Amino acid sequence: MSTEQEQKASDNKTSKTVKKLVLVVFAMFGFGFALVPLYDVFCDITGLNGKTATTAASVNEDGIDESRTITVQFISRTAKGIPWQFEPMINEITVHPGEMKLVKFYAKNESVNDIIGQAVPSVSPGRAAIYFQKIECFCFNSQPLKAQEDVEMALQFYVDAELPEEVKTITLSYTLYDITGSVES
Amino acid sequence: MTTEAIHDSHEHDDHHDHKMTGIKRWLYTTNHKDIGTLYLWFAFIMLLFGGALAMMIRVELFQPGLQFVEPDFFNQLTTVHGLIMVFGAIMPAFTGFANWMIPMMIGAPDMALPRMNNWSFWILPFAFSILIASFFMESGAPNFGWTFYAPLSTTYSNGSTAFFVFAVHIMGVSSIMGAINVIVTIMNMRAPGMTYMKMPLFVWTFFITAYLLIAVMPVLAGVVTMLLTDTYFGTSFFDAAGGGDPVMFQHIFWFFGHPEVYIMILPAFGIVSTIIPAFARKRLFGYSSMVYATASIAFLSFIVWAHHMFTTGMPLFGELFFMYCTMLIAVPTGVKVFNWVATMWRGSMTFEIPMLFSIAFVILFTIGGFSGLMLALTPVDFQYHDTYFVVAHFHYVLVTGSLFSIYAGAYYWLPKWTGHMYHDGLSKAHFWCSLISVNILFFPMHFLGLAGMPRRIPDYALQFADFNKWVSIGGFAFGLSQLIFLVVVIKCIKGGKKAEAKPWDGAEGLEWTVASPAPYHTFETPPNAEDIKGQ
Numbered sequence: 001m002s003t004e005q006e007q008k009a010s011d012n013k014t015s016k017t018v019k020k021l022v023l024v025v026f027a028m029f030g031f032g033f034a035l036v037p038l039y040d041v042f043c044d045i046t047g048l049n050g051k052t053a054t055t056a057a058s059v060n061e062d063g064i065d066e067s068r069t070i071t072v073q074f075i076s077r078t079a080k081g082i083p084w085q086f087e088p089m090i091n092e093i094t095v096h097p098g099e100m101k102l103v104k105f106y107a108k109n110e111s112v113n114d115i116i117g118q119a120v121p122s123v124s125p126g127r128a129a130i131y132f133q134k135i136e137c138f139c140f141n142s143q144p145l146k147a148q149e150d151v152e153m154a155l156q157f158y159v160d161a162e163l164p165e166e167v168k169t170i171t172l173s174y175t176l177y178d179i180t181g182s183v184e185s
Numbered sequence: 186m187t188t189e190a191i192h193d194s195h196e197h198d199d200h201h202d203h204k205m206t207g208i209k210r211w212l213y214t215t216n217h218k219d220i221g222t223l224y225l226w227f228a229f230i231m232l233l234f235g236g237a238l239a240m241m242i243r244v245e246l247f248q249p250g251l252q253f254v255e256p257d258f259f260n261q262l263t264t265v266h267g268l269i270m271v272f273g274a275i276m277p278a279f280t281g282f283a284n285w286m287i288p289m290m291i292g293a294p295d296m297a298l299p300r301m302n303n304w305s306f307w308i309l310p311f312a313f314s315i316l317i318a319s320f321f322m323e324s325g326a327p328n329f330g331w332t333f334y335a336p337l338s339t340t341y342s343n344g345s346t347a348f349f350v351f352a353v354h355i356m357g358v359s360s361i362m363g364a365i366n367v368i369v370t371i372m373n374m375r376a377p378g379m380t381y382m383k384m385p386l387f388v389w390t391f392f393i394t395a396y397l398l399i400a401v402m403p404v405l406a407g408v409v410t411m412l413l414t415d416t417y418f419g420t421s422f423f424d425a426a427g428g429g430d431p432v433m434f435q436h437i438f439w440f441f442g443h444p445e446v447y448i449m450i451l452p453a454f455g456i457v458s459t460i461i462p463a464f465a466r467k468r469l470f471g472y473s474s475m476v477y478a479t480a481s482i483a484f485l486s487f488i489v490w491a492h493h494m495f496t497t498g499m500p501l502f503g504e505l506f507f508m509y510c511t512m513l514i515a516v517p518t519g520v521k522v523f524n525w526v527a528t529m530w531r532g533s534m535t536f537e538i539p540m541l542f543s544i545a546f547v548i549l550f551t552i553g554g555f556s557g558l559m560l561a562l563t564p565v566d567f568q569y570h571d572t573y574f575v576v577a578h579f580h581y582v583l584v585t586g587s588l589f590s591i592y593a594g595a596y597y598w599l600p601k602w603t604g605h606m607y608h609d610g611l612s613k614a615h616f617w618c619s620l621i622s623v624n625i626l627f628f629p630m631h632f633l634g635l636a637g638m639p640r641r642i643p644d645y646a647l648q649f650a651d652f653n654k655w656v657s658i659g660g661f662a663f664g665l666s667q668l669i670f671l672v673v674v675i676k677c678i679k680g681g682k683k684a685e686a687k688p689w690d691g692a693e694g695l696e697w698t699v700a701s702p703a704p705y706h707t708f709e710t711p712p713n714a715e716d717i718k719g720q
Contacts, residue, residue: 018298025402025403031404033411054428
């Protein structure tokens with residue numbers, strides 16, 4: 001019967017369309033997750049969101065630009081639930097682009113438990129992030145502290161001479177997190 | 186033609202597919218009209234429930250100070266109100282229209298995948314049971330806003346995140362199945378002669394909406410899954426301590442969220458584009474430009490998401506890009522408003538209830554669009570962000586926009602659904618009460634927002650007291666007015682003036698070629714080609 005054939009043909013067409021659409025659904029579900037690495041790559045390239053590099057930069061060899069000075073401010077805060085004292089030992093410093101500086105942060109575990117802390121940096125304005133070069137930073141590693149123990153943590157950095165002229169002040173903010181749970185597991 | 190259709194359906198009933206009785210009819214039904222009815226009732230019940238939550242919000246905000254509810258419960262009210270209205274009322278209502286009308290409008294006997302259609306409706310009540318049940322649990326309902334920003338919904342969650350995530354998963358699955366069904370139906374089951382450019386605009390707009398749904402609902406499912414694993418399984422998608430980024434949550438959420446707002450308005454455009462020509466007794470002005478405008482709005486919706494995030498510290502280039510792209514959407518939207526007005530221009534207009542709601546839609550939606558343009562301006566958005574101005578904006582587009590179009594559509598097709606005309610006096614009362622109260626409710630919110638009243642806060646500074654009182658009074662009046670609609674619908678189902686097959690003399694389309702009420706089965710054999718006029 002021709003109507004049966006027609007019926008079959010239309011069923012075929014239907015299942016073909018359904019398959020394609022289901023494929024799109026799964027692809028978009030995957031795309032949602034693909035946005036996570038894409039976002040990181042995008043931020044890496046553009047320095048968006050004030051994310052700085054997570055590995056050490058090499059020592060500056062391009063010389064120092066003494067024609068201008070840049071103010072670098074340091075801010076620290078502790079995330080909810082970490083009973084540490086955590087603060088920069090100097091709040092503000094002026095540097096020439098290319099000039100290397102060493103500053104220290106003080107941390108003390110004020111609780112009766114051993115805790116592993118992790119500092120996460122962020123630079124404001126965001127576009128200055130890729131010009132902020134850290135040669136040595138306590139944020140590259142986690143920091144374990146026994147109960148009541150304290151430590152002075154070092155940050156060695158320079159500001160790249162390529163930094164846009166209009167940026168006069170850079171604020172570096174560290175947030176300290178308790179990562180004891182995730183390290184142990 | 187009409188009697189033939191009825192005759193056909195009787196014959197068909199004799200072969201197989203006897204209508205079951207009682208609850209089983211509704212549980213097992215695969216009939217697109219039954220499922221459409223279920224969707225519409227479900228949406229209306231959710232509207233009343235979400236409305237009741239809004240009433241509690243307005244009771245609390247009637248006076249400054251904390252009177253009736255705790256701040257945490259207030260947060261739960263605003264969150265669940267938003268979720269219910271978006272996912273429980275507006276979206277299912279449009280899917281209900283799609284189920285009822287699309288097969289009839291394109292001359293198909295049913296949806297392409299009737300069994301899946303049944304599933305996509307019947308999982309919805311479970312989703313909302315989970316969401317609403319969380320009110321009665323120790324943790325309380327979700328309190329992090331309908332936008333569920335991390336870390337509010339992860340680190341600082343009150344423990345409702347899992348219920349919320351599962352509820353959203355189920356809603357998402359339901360929407361995706363519904364969307365697949367619509368696309369397959371439209372692509373494969375159009376009557377011979379029903380070319381794409383002859384399809385009624387409601388079919389077109391829902392076709393494009395369905396594509397938006399399958400593109401972004403999976404992203405929503407992905408982002409809530411990330412929340413779930415962040416909260417309970419130790420991942421760090423949005424947790425800076427583990428290398429994640431909370432701002433990324435906003436990017437992924439709004440990549441879903443902005444197309445979502447067009448999912449809620451494009452079908453409204455379709456309904457209004459159907460009704461205005463019927464009561465202006467003219468063909469729709471610029472049919473093909475309407476189709477292209479809809480498609481370009483849908484496309485643009487994917488590249489404007491970050492205009493919700495101007496204050497998160499984007500680079501200047503990003504802000505300008507998203508600002509200009511957002512402004513660009515005003516062009517196709519303007520084309521639409523122009524076309525509606527041009528359709529009415531020199532038409533022989535009559536002002537039945539569907540037309541009144543449609544005209545109110547055109548005017549009030551445009552106001553909502555203008556406040557949207559103001560919000561799109563990056564420099565001023567810094568002032569308006571997270572104030573009542575935003576609340577005013579999205580309620581103008583969602584209530585006087587989407588909801589009014591749903592009412593317009595409901596009044597327009599009620600005679601076809603029930604076989605009776607609605608009660609004239611009561612429906613007029615419903616329209617005028619709604620129109621006046623909705624403006625008392627939402628218009629002063631513009632001023633509150635411009636003066637700096639923040640949203641989602643249970644208390645406010647004294648200088649906002651007078652406006653808030655008026656807003657609350659408008660809110661109660663608007664809420665009560667919706668009960669008139671319930672009475673109208675029940676009366677219309679029970680009886681009333683018998684409706685003709687085509688009760689509106691300017692109406693066009695295949696749905697008017699079958700009897701009123703529409704027989705259980707329509708277009709078992711495709712309609713006559715000469716009935717398909719096109720626009």
